Amino acid sequence: MSSTVRPTSIIGAASRTLANAALPPRVRHILEAINALAGQTLTTSLNLALNEFERQLFKQADRARSSQQQSEHFAELQRLRQHRADVVPRYLAGLETSLARLRETPEHDPAEEPPPQDPLQFQRLTLVEDTDLDRDIVLREIGRREAQRGGTPLLLLGQRFAVLAGRPAFDPERLPIGPFALCRVLRDAGDTLHMTLDSQLLLYRVFERQVMERYGELVERLNVLLTHEGVLPGLVYLPYRPRTQGQSRGRGAASGSAGAVSQRPLTGWHGQARPSAWSGALMAGLASRQPHPGAETGEGEAAPAEAAQASAGEIPEQAVFAALQGMLTEHRGGLSGNAGLAGAAGQMPGVILPLDAVVNVLGAMQAIPSPARTSGRPRRTVDDLRQAMLARMRESHGPEAGLSQEHSDTFELLGMLYHEIGREVHEDAPAQDLLEKLQVPVVRAAVQDRSFFVRDQHPARELLNSVAESGATWLADDDADPQLVLRLEQAVDKVVEEYAGDESVFERANREVQEHYRAQAHKAEVSERRQVEAARGRDRLETAKHSAATTIAARLGGRKPPQFVQALINQAWADVLTLTALRHGEESEEWREREEATGRIIDITCAAEAPADPELAGQIDSALRQVGYHEDEASAIARRLSRSDEDENTSRTELTAKLKARARLGEGEHAEAKKVKPPARTTEEQGCYEHLRTLPFGTWFEFVHNQQGDVRRQRLSWYSPVTDNALFVNARGHKVGEQSLDSLARLMAQGQARIVTEDKGRLIDRAWHATLRVLRGLAGRSDDGALGAASA
Known part of the structure; x- marks a missing residue:
């Protein structure tokens, strides 16, 4: 009877949890979010399945042909009621164990394969082994059917889990939260009921109807969650389309206004764009300005980009920051005609204050409540903050006290970055006040950690981006979210009150903001789905x-x-x-x-x-x-x-x-005007049109809406490959317009519409690229290398 206990049981295998699993912090955080979402979704379905299972057992008892069968069914019903409370917790624990074993790479999982059988020893087979085999067959068939129904979303989920595991893509059989895994967890959880084979098989059938029927919705929600967490956010499935002979790999017909075809389009919701590598952008620019070995021989035209990738991964942060300081020095030299700037750069202070003194003064300034801003008062800049700090320092350390060159450079770089951020935020948006309130904590973080300008996804920069994007200039008035502004105010106040050098304060504050962004994105997706269904109906x-x-x-x-x-x-x-x-x-x-x-x-x-x-x-x-x-x-x-x-x-x-x-079928009070056949497209317009038909649903566009060149972002939620009708929604998923792909292509050719690519998705990354261009003095030049594509 030892075969009734499976040594490879998911739950029995060391009772793993995500808290004690050997996982990187970010992977653990994402898996915890996945586990919470799956637990919330599956708990309801499992309770419904147990209710249905209890009804089925009672019905079998009521229809029993003999008193003995009836007593057996009632005994099964009694066992269910006795152990039912243990099923759902055990199931969720097994699911967490499956997720915690994500990065384990066994050669094979015996739990997924029927035990090998020796054809020469049939006499060793027992009823228990037949029972196990029957259960495995039924559960495997349930998993197989659900895997066939899963389709593309299940394959995309396997790709995203592969990123978390650092291994090739998971197929449905190996996916830790796939249909086969859910069935294996059910088998272990169902053992707590101590029921007969017939009752267990009945439980499996009820599980398929009540739980697995809703599995597709869980897969979609998991894909949305991972997209919001930055795990392959632009991942879509595109069928392979073989090129005809002579067809070019590039798409040079589309104009520059159509955007670089090599750049992936931005598909994430507002606040969920994929961050870019700041150190890579910096080193790419440096590499593009220096000759490389292949330039003389004509080999390796992509050497600057390869050098940038190598530099970003091999050069330490100190060297990268030194290169940034060198660019800042060249920038000052190029502006030597500005006497004030030249004097500030060339005059060294008599007493250079150490880091502790600078941090203490900034801490004292951070503790002072910000005065209420009046309508006529100009906003404080980072340079104003530096002057105020120097005045306080000189009161304590003498009139000759000043900052070191590194700290002065930090202030100057932050001033340039803040200036570029301010250009992309509405002047009267609440985000402007919050950015001003964040100045002191952000300066403290940058002064204490030189990797602020070098490290990818620095927590202080992430919060800065979340605040700035709430008031971005590409948002229309109806895109405003008062609840988001309230959450941002609370997060900024918490940072101002609690930050004392621990960057986890920024991380916790931004995590709370991102939770609201995720909830907002979920609401937008629901609204968008309704609009898409209506558009498909039309x-x-x-x-x-x-x-x-x-x-x-x-x-x-x-x-x-x-x-x-x-x-x-x-x-x-x-x-x-x-x-x-x-x-x-x-x-x-x-x-x-x-x-x-x-x-x-x-x-x-x-x-x-x-x-x-x-x-x-x-x-x-x-x-x-x-x-x-x-x-x-x-x-x-x-x-x-x-x-x-x-x-x-x-x-x-x-x-x-x-x-x-009488109104015609499908027409409202205002019937659509009769369509007029548009004129033939030009070569440029045709190139834009062909490119449009390759874009995934969810691509963001920027439309110029006035003569000043201000833009509004709209999301291409859906388009018909038959009628060419395209649906656009705003950041909240509300419909803002419909037009044909033909008219959109003509707008792109005229420069009135352009695709938003991932390198232009986040406001702070755009501001950083603009800062680097200012440092290099490349305004108006076309040899900007990898950074020329970024919008000013």
Whole structure:
């Protein structure tokens, strides 16, 4: 009987938790979020499954054929009620154990494979082993069916988990939270009930109906969560499309306004863009300014980019910061005509204050409450902060006290960065006040840690970006979120009160803000999904209308029935065909019947003398009532369309008035204007159009909305490959407009619309690129290397 205990049980294998798992901090944080989301989702489904399981057991007891069977079923029911409270906690513990073992790489998992059997020793098989095999077969079939239904979202989830595990992509069988893993956890959790094989198999079937039917929704929510956490945020599935002979890999036809094709489009929601590497950007610029060995021989044109990658990974932070200081010195030399700046740079203080003194003065300034800002008072800059700090320092350390060159450079770099950030934030946005309030803590963080300008994803910079993006200039007035502003105010106040050199204060504050961003993104996705479904419905309606019109034209074949009859066919009967195409499709039997009826209508109404067809009249009458025509209208139209001559009982004037007053199928109060065929596209417009049709849903665009060049961001939520209709929503998932891909391509060619790529997604990264361009003095030059694509 030892085979009843599985040594490879997920739960029994060391009872792992995420807290004691050997995982990197960021991976552990993400897995904890995944575990919390999955636990919240599965707990409800598991309780529903147990309720259904209990009902099924009671029903079996009620239908038992003998008293012995009934007592056995009641005994099973009693065991369920006795141990039910242990099932869900054990299941969630097993799920956490599966996640905690993410980075373990065993050669094979025996739990996923049936035990090997020796064909020469059949006599050793027991009933328990048969029971285990039956359970494995049933659970594996459940997992297989769900894996087939999972489709693309499940494959994308496997790719994202591979990033967390640092290994190749997981297939559904190996995915720690995949359908097979959920079934294995169920087997271990179900053992707590101590029930017979038949009852366990019944539990598995109920689990498939109540839990696995909702697994697809969990997969989508997990993909959204990982996207928000920055794990392959732009990941989409694109089918392989082989190139024809002579087709170029590049897409040089699109203009610069269409954006660099090599850059991936931004698809994340507001506040969830993927961060870029600051050190890589800095070293890429340095590499592009220096000759490389391949330049003389004509080999290795991509050497600057490769050197930048190597530099970013191999050069220590101290050397990178030194290079940044060198750029700052060159910048000062290039502006030597500014006497004030030159004097400040060239005059060394008599007493250089140590780091502790600088930090103490900044700490004292941080403790002073910020005065309420009046409408006429100008905002404090980082240079104003430096002057105020120097004045306080000189009161204690003498008039010759000053900052070291490194600290002066830090202040100057922060001043330039703050200036560029301020240019991308609305002047009257609450974010401006919060940025000013963050100046002292951010300066303290940068002074104490020189990696502030070098290290990727520094916590202080991340919070700075979250605050700035809440008031970005590309946001419209209806994109404002008062709840986000309140959360940001609380986070900034907490940093001002608690920061004393521990960067985890910034990290905790930004994590709270990011939680709100994630909740906001989830709401936006729900709203966007509704808009997309509505747009798809309108697109299907338009396609159905086109099919109806094409069918009528084909059946007419050049014949011209009376004008009044033609109006009835093109309006009333066209609505019938449209509704049939929508409900049943153009391959259905109902559609074929409507096509035959269309031909009979046209044959009868176009004939000189043809007898009335009562059967056709009844068919027309029934179809028109399904569309929504009143009984008398449907009867009158049916009588006229089923005979060749006028009906004495039908008033043409009255019926015409009713038809004009009646809204067509799918049209509201304001019918769409008749589409005018646009002129032919130019070569540039055609290149933009072809590029548009390769973009994934969710790509962000910037549209110029005034003569000053101000832009608004809108998200391309969906477009129809058939009709070219495109749907755009704002940062909150609300519909802001619809247009065709053709008109969008023309706007791109004119520079009135452009794709937002990932390197331009985050405000602080754009500000950093702009700061580097100022330092290099490259304004107006085109040899900016890897940084020229960043927007000023």
